[in-house]
Amino acid sequence: MKSATHFASMLAVPAIWLAYMCGTRENLWYRVTTSAAAIRAIGTMPHDKLERFLLSYKMFEKDQFVGAPGEVDLLTDYYSVLNHLCAIGNFEKMYLPPYLDENKDVYENQRLYEKQMADYLEIKEGSKVADIGCGRGRIAHHVASYTGAHVTGFNVDEEQIRLAREYAEQTGLLGKQLDFKVANYNDRLPFADNSLDAAYYVQVLSYSTNLTAFFGEVYRVVKPGARVAFEDYVMGTAFNESNAEHQRMKNIYKPVLGGVETSYPDVFKAAVERAGFQVVSHKDASINERQWPLLEQEANFWLPVNALVKFLYRMNIVPKIYHDVMERMTQGTEALIEADKQGLVSCGYVTYAYKPV
DSSP states (O other): OHHHHHHHHHHHHHHHHHHHHTSOOTTHHHHHHHHHHHHHHHHTSOHHHHHHHHHGGGGGGOSSOOOOTTHHHHHHHHHHHHHHHHHHTTOTTOOOOOOOOTTSOHHHHHHHHHHHHHHHHTOOTTOEEEEETOTTSHHHHHHHHHHOOEEEEEESOHHHHHHHHHHHHHTTOBTTTEEEEEOOTTSOOSSOTTOEEEEEEESOGGGOSOHHHHHHHHHHHEEEEEEEEEEEEEEOTTOOTTOHHHHHHHHHHHHHHTOSOOOOHHHHHHHHHHHTOEEEEEEEOSGGGOOHHHHHHHHHHHHHHHHHHHHHHHTTSSOHHHHHHHHHHHTTHHHHHHHHHTTSEEEEEEEEEEOOO
């Protein structure tokens, strides 16, 4: 425990400084304190939990989740640690947003997208909304604060739901505008028929066992006339399944995205339409349909942090487990940037749709 605490104290100052130096910062104090809390959480985490995180990467050898025993365990072992790692930098919400404003960073582009999404959903005070795969609940918190709606988020990872409830309670919204549940979106959704005014998810469907069944469940729980918004990472238009280099790059960058399955855009659209929704818009919402500038911003933060941890490990200041965690987390970053530049992957594909009356 002493060495772990030493790790946290050694890493805190330079990591937060790097985060600050990445650019103009919206909500700076929140982001600095969130980063510090995340560093503390990782630094004091039991080593067996970090070991399970490293072992969980074997799920990225799969092409799809099929509901086999142990899949959910891999998923929770992965996200119970990753959510803290991502919160050190700009990825507390664990998604790469559409690149909407070249003068803003990842966090600020996330907030821009969330406002655009909420505006499309036309939700307001009194609206009941579902956040599917809500993570730490920060998107739900922003949507609820921005619109006045009541948002119920759910996620399979108990650790993230605990953190979501904790933050909602701290800000006075828990039980008023925010509620959170532990649930698996591959099961029956925890809502009554025709009970929601809107629903959305942000980059969560790579663990789906059946897209058609999932969208059918979303269709069941929203009211006639309700709007839905889905943001996905998908295969890019330039990806060629018969190209060995494309396949090689995909296998390298999959763990960076945190995605087991990456489908083509028309596969998602067809599944949404089969459920009964009318699609209003289905496109890559990023500037020039590329997000690599945002990815490079984050690489310029994470790669120096990784180098720092490597240095501290070689100086026998921190245990090997922290070196291994950082190496594993950042491995494949360059491949993802290059794949986005080539149009092999899109992380900002947005589908807006509604349930006919």
